[in-house]
Amino acid sequence: MKDSNFLKEMNARSVWHPMAHPADCQANPPTIVTGASGVRIKDVDGHEVVDGVGGLWNVNLGFSCQPIKDAIAAQLDQLPYYSIFRGTTNDKVIQLSEELRNFFAPDGLTRAFYTSGGSDSVETALRLARQYHKVRGEAGRTKFLSLKKGYHGTHMGGASVNGNANFRTQYEPLLPGCYHIPAPYTYRNPFNETDPEKLAQLCLQALEDEIAFQGAGTVAAFIMEPILGAGGVIPPHESFMPGVREICTKHGILLIADEVITAFGRTGSWTGSRHWGVQPDFMCTAKAITNGYFPFGAVMIAENVAETFEKDESGRAAIGHGYTYSGHPVGAAAALACLDETLKQNVPENAAVRGAELHKGLLDLQGAYGLIGDVRGGHGLMCALELVSDPATKAPIDKATINTIQEVAYQNGAMVRVSGPNIILSPPLILTEDDVNTILSALKAGFEATA
Numbered sequence: 001m002k003d004s005n006f007l008k009e010m011n012a013r014s015v016w017h018p019m020a021h022p023a024d025c026q027a028n029p030p031t032i033v034t035g036a037s038g039v040r041i042k043d044v045d046g047h048e049v050v051d052g053v054g055g056l057w058n059v060n061l062g063f064s065c066q067p068i069k070d071a072i073a074a075q076l077d078q079l080p081y082y083s084i085f086r087g088t089t090n091d092k093v094i095q096l097s098e099e100l101r102n103f104f105a106p107d108g109l110t111r112a113f114y115t116s117g118g119s120d121s122v123e124t125a126l127r128l129a130r131q132y133h134k135v136r137g138e139a140g141r142t143k144f145l146s147l148k149k150g151y152h153g154t155h156m157g158g159a160s161v162n163g164n165a166n167f168r169t170q171y172e173p174l175l176p177g178c179y180h181i182p183a184p185y186t187y188r189n190p191f192n193e194t195d196p197e198k199l200a201q202l203c204l205q206a207l208e209d210e211i212a213f214q215g216a217g218t219v220a221a222f223i224m225e226p227i228l229g230a231g232g233v234i235p236p237h238e239s240f241m242p243g244v245r246e247i248c249t250k251h252g253i254l255l256i257a258d259e260v261i262t263a264f265g266r267t268g269s270w271t272g273s274r275h276w277g278v279q280p281d282f283m284c285t286a287k288a289i290t291n292g293y294f295p296f297g298a299v300m301i302a303e304n305v306a307e308t309f310e311k312d313e314s315g316r317a318a319i320g321h322g323y324t325y326s327g328h329p330v331g332a333a334a335a336l337a338c339l340d341e342t343l344k345q346n347v348p349e350n351a352a353v354r355g356a357e358l359h360k361g362l363l364d365l366q367g368a369y370g371l372i373g374d375v376r377g378g379h380g381l382m383c384a385l386e387l388v389s390d391p392a393t394k395a396p397i398d399k400a401t402i403n404t405i406q407e408v409a410y411q412n413g414a415m416v417r418v419s420g421p422n423i424i425l426s427p428p429l430i431l432t433e434d435d436v437n438t439i440l441s442a443l444k445a446g447f448e449a450t451a
């Protein structure tokens, strides 16, 4: 390996980093991570911290999950690649599909379409949703509805249903026919409603209103995260997703659950949809499906949607969609081992307990530091702090202050993620109570530094 001087010298010189300004990366080079074990990462200077980000919401089982590493290595020896486009398949993908079918049976999802990651999964679900209606003879159903603040990756379709201007403005025009309704975000919303249940009802009314305005017969699908993640961890009231399901069913609109971060235990339930007692028509998964060790994803498909495609005799159900790496045997082998470990370790249980501890600790911090305008969490290991410069006006925090908090937290033992005014926490689901305390004390040090 090149020495650390070389790495520091060349850091961000010839790489453009996602979600960053190239000039800012050159001026403030990113942390060079060179190793990891358990829930800890180590940088080029040997500094070791708890990873409060969990890779990027994906390393749910930590960095030392040997069975997944072994499965990847063995698969590379046995069959490193073969396509599953029409005419060929591989043993691992057949096996995985049966395991996923069992795993997702309580969600009513019985078929898998494989992808290389979350954005691919979203794109797949959007495309198959339109196709479903065409197969059924309702070709006019092409529009998509989604939530403001929602995050659905960065492909052109995903960006079009995204609910955050940062991922949209510089890339417009986006896909026509995509419309957004207010998110059930109690801290800031156009209704000035702070009661979560009342707000959920208002957002559902907005959805009904938008459907009436567009015409139900023009809408293909509604896509939502069961708990909004990248947009700042926004858990809706428990009535919200069931309410969305009811409205979608009433109007013949498909419900796509974007569970790229919530599937496989993060919310304290096995899936976010199950957390709210909802069965979606499509579920987008990726990330933790291989513990982040291999780029892979699966769109799970409900039985009724599957039947519509499978019983088609018109030819319209032939799928004109897919990726070279759909059903990659190494990804499938990784996912098989990962699912096995995830089930053995019963990760939602620990996610719920540790998540409650983390949430409580963050609420305690809010009591001590006025910069913390809102604390969100309470559903497994996904929490956020929304920082403000003045709690009375909710004026957003300045970049320098939030960056200082992150930097000092890092020096004090925890990597945390800054996204706009939010500090987002999505650690591995195998976190211990000590690790939770490390994250909290590191954050405290960060806030102290600004006091």
Ligand SMILES: Cc1ncc(COP(=O)(O)O)c(C=O)c1O
Binding pocket: 057, 117, 118, 119, 120, 122, 151, 152, 153, 154, 225, 229, 230, 258, 259, 260, 261, 286, 287
């Ligand atoms: C809910 C959701 N959907 C889609 C994506 C996009 O996934 P990827 O970055 O793997 O393309 C993400 C990524 O964080 C996500 O959180």
